[in-house]
Amino acid sequence: MRQQLFKSEKLAAVEQMGAAISHEIRNPLTVSKGFVQLLEEESIHPDKQKEYLSLIREGLDSAEQVIQDYLTFSKPTIDSMEELNVEQELNQIITILIPTANQHSVLISGQFSPSAYVSGDRQKFRQCMLNVIKNGIESMPHGGKLSISVNQDNNLVTIEIKDTGIGMTKEQINRLGEPYYSTKGAKGTGLGMMVAFSVIRAMNGTVQITSELKKGTAFTIQFPCTYSG
Ligand code: ADP
Numbered sequence: 400m401r402q403q404l405f406k407s408e409k410l411a412a413v414e415q416m417g418a419a420i421s422h423e424i425r426n427p428l429t430v431s432k433g434f435v436q437l438l439e440e441e442s443i444h445p446d447k448q449k450e451y452l453s454l455i456r457e458g459l460d461s462a463e464q465v466i467q468d469y470l471t472f473s474k475p476t477i478d479s480m481e482e483l484n485v486e487q488e489l490n491q492i493i494t495i496l497i498p499t500a501n502q503h504s505v506l507i508s509g510q511f512s513p514s515a516y517v518s519g520d521r522q523k524f525r526q527c528m529l530n531v532i533k534n535g536i537e538s539m540p541h542g543g544k545l546s547i548s549v550n551q552d553n554n555l556v557t558i559e560i561k562d563t564g565i566g567m568t569k570e571q572i573n574r575l576g577e578p579y580y581s582t583k584g585a586k587g588t589g590l591g592m593m594v595a596f597s598v599i600r601a602m603n604g605t606v607q608i609t610s611e612l613k614k615g616t617a618f619t620i621q622f623p624c625t626y627s628g
């Protein structure tokens with residue numbers, strides 16, 4: 400009975416999340432579609448045409464960003480708990496983000512303890528790490544270094560993700576994780592940190608942030624270490 404209740408609660412959460420996401424994606428798509436219709440119907444001045452096209456692109460970009468912050472690894476399954484090799488998972492994420500890093504002239508370096516394992520849902524863990532690392536890269540529009548380190552001691556796995564980017568004020572740090580909080584204008588969703596924090600919480604982890612304006616930011620994320628082999 401308890402078990403069943405638990406399952407239906409999880410399904411409800413999945414459905415709710417699905418509704419929220421489809422709303423986030425549908426809005427910009429509807430806007431884009433509207434401008435496509437305008438382009439089809441009228442003979443429009445080339446200036447207007449350009450403007451509509453750029454609005455269409457903005458809508459498509461923003462739908463794409465929601466998918467990247469929310470759904471990159473998601474499959475419609477209930478969470479599964481697995482032992483995750485942190486180094487392997489992070490290497491996957493780094494591979495995915497290399498094109499973005501290159502675009503920003505960002506060099507990624509990693510220093511991993513190869514036997515660090517954490518327990519959690521693989522897709523969620525990847526989404527969480529992707530969102531944090533991607534923010535680090537995006538904080539360095541003129542290039543820089545992103546260093547990732549993994550250490551294990553005292554039954555804790557510590558993942559540090561450090562950038563040499565624009566940094567944040569105390570006020571900004573306090574707002575992290577608030578849904579739709581973004582300083583990136585049309586280029587941001589403000590969903591990445593919310594997703595990352597909720598995954599960290601679900602995995603019994605903690606996160607600490609230190610940041611200095613124009614110097615950079617470090618995210619220190621700790622999880623209970625479940626296994627070492
Ligand atoms: P988005 O990236 O779409 O703006 P997020 O939820 O991922 O949304 O991040 C929210 C905000 O937190 C960002 O807009 C940015 O202002 C700030 N932020 C997050 N990570 C960093 C970082 N490494 N360096 C500087 N600012 C950051």
Ligand code: MG
Pocket residue numbers: 468530533534591592
């Ligand atoms: Mg982000």
